Amino acid sequence: MESTMKASWAQRIAADIRTSILVCTRLPLGLSTRIESADVAHASWALPVAGALVGGAGASAFWLASELTLPPAIAAAFALVATLLITGCLHEDGLADTADGFGGGWDRARKLEIMRDSRLGTYGACALGMSLLIRWAALAVVTSPVRAAAVLMAAHVAARAALPAFMHIPPARADGLAAQAGRPPLRGAVVAGLIGVLTLALTLGLPAMAIGLALATAAGFLMAWLCLRQIGGQTGDVLGALEQVIEIVIMLTAVAT
Secondary structure (H helix, E strand, O other): OHHHHHHHHHOOOOOOOOHHHHHHOOOOOOOOOOOOOHHHOOOOHHHOOOHHHHHHHHHHHHHHHHHHOOOHHHHHHHHHHHHHHHHOHHHHHHHHHHHHHHHHOOOHHHHHHHOOOOOOHHHHHHHHHHHHHHHHHHHHOOHHHHHHHHHHHHHHHHHOOOOHHHOOOOOOOOOOHHHHHOOOOHHHHHHHHHHHHHHHHHHHHHHHHHHHHHHHHHHHHHHHHHHHHOOOOOHHHHHHHHHHHHHHHHHHHHHHH
């Protein structure tokens, strides 16, 4: 009986990790796997685990470029390309749509309409360009592949660790993906947060962890206030934008401390 319970518990954890990876990346872990909306909320505690996979891909690309004796600026570009390829630019798309909607709409309905439009506007293009530029610049000053791995792991894990808690904000649409996914269990949000904090401490050290955590928390509250004011709640695009903002915050903290 006890062994059956342990096996079932391990299977649930494996299923949650699998779901989080399928949601956050384009890795073909089972093309026939059907993910229900509620599965995303239940598995949200494992989003930082998927972040570790993305960060590891970027770190591997940085190391490979370094082994080819390419300069750090080129290695940083390789690392960014690797993370973009493995995620399918999922969070970048959310950032661009959020910037277009918040910047280009005059009222809540129009902002949400713009955010659903697949076309890229001026605000989105500028936000996307600045995100890529800042992240590249932060990595370009890192000369050691080991340090680059620490920065990438910290940023990608911590950025996704914040998402389950943010999903507790009411959805802006009744028919959107955020509404269908529902709210993650409070325990899941706490577990994700703890994974993020522990990763920051192990990769960047306690002083940088404290600074990064404070700045990431402030960014989360600012984004929460902004999305409630602009569109009355959160959406999948806003979650992507938050991931990008926190990723940038952690990278800048890492290279500045």
